[in-house]
Amino acid sequence: MTTYPAYAAPKTNGLAIAAFVLSLLGFALLPVIFGHIALGQIKRSGDTGTGFAIAGLVIGYLTAALDVILALVVIIPLIAVGASGGFA
Numbered sequence: 121m122t123t124y125p126a127y128a129a130p131k132t133n134g135l136a137i138a139a140f141v142l143s144l145l146g147f148a149l150l151p152v153i154f155g156h157i158a159l160g161q162i163k164r165s166g167d168t169g170t171g172f173a174i175a176g177l178v179i180g181y182l183t184a185a186l187d188v189i190l191a192l193v194v195i196i197p198l199i200a201v202g203a204s205g206g207f208a
Contacts, residue, residue, distance in 0.1 A: 130166055130168050131167055132168050132169040133158045133161055133165075133168070133172070135154045135155075135157050135158035135161065135173070136154075136155070136159075136162065136167075136169030136170070136172035136176065137172050138154050138158075138176075139151040139154035139155035139158055139172065139173055139175075139176025139180065140172040140173070140176040140179075142154065142176065143155075143175070143176045143177075143179035143180045143183065146183060147180070147183070148181075148184035148187055149180070149184070151177065151180030151183075152177060152180040152181060152184065154173075155173045155174070155177035155180060156177065158173040158176075159173050159174075159177075
């Protein structure tokens with residue numbers, strides 16, 4: 121009878137999953153941080169989850185870009201109008 125060694129499947133990196141989930145919830149900074157850390161850990165340890173980490177990074181960066189655009193297009197003009205004494 122032939123015996124085979126036990127096989128342990130690689131685990132999915134927890135920070136990669138966290139980056140992806142937080143990016144879907146609309147966060148921008150945490151997914152970017154977690155995604156970069158997760159990619160480094162995956163490279164060192166051989167875990168899986170590269171797709172989750174990259175997706176979290178992409179969505180996080182897009183959310184951050186949209187936040188900046190929103191600030192430039194909407195919030196700053198509103199502050200300028202308020203500082204000038206209104207529309208009158």
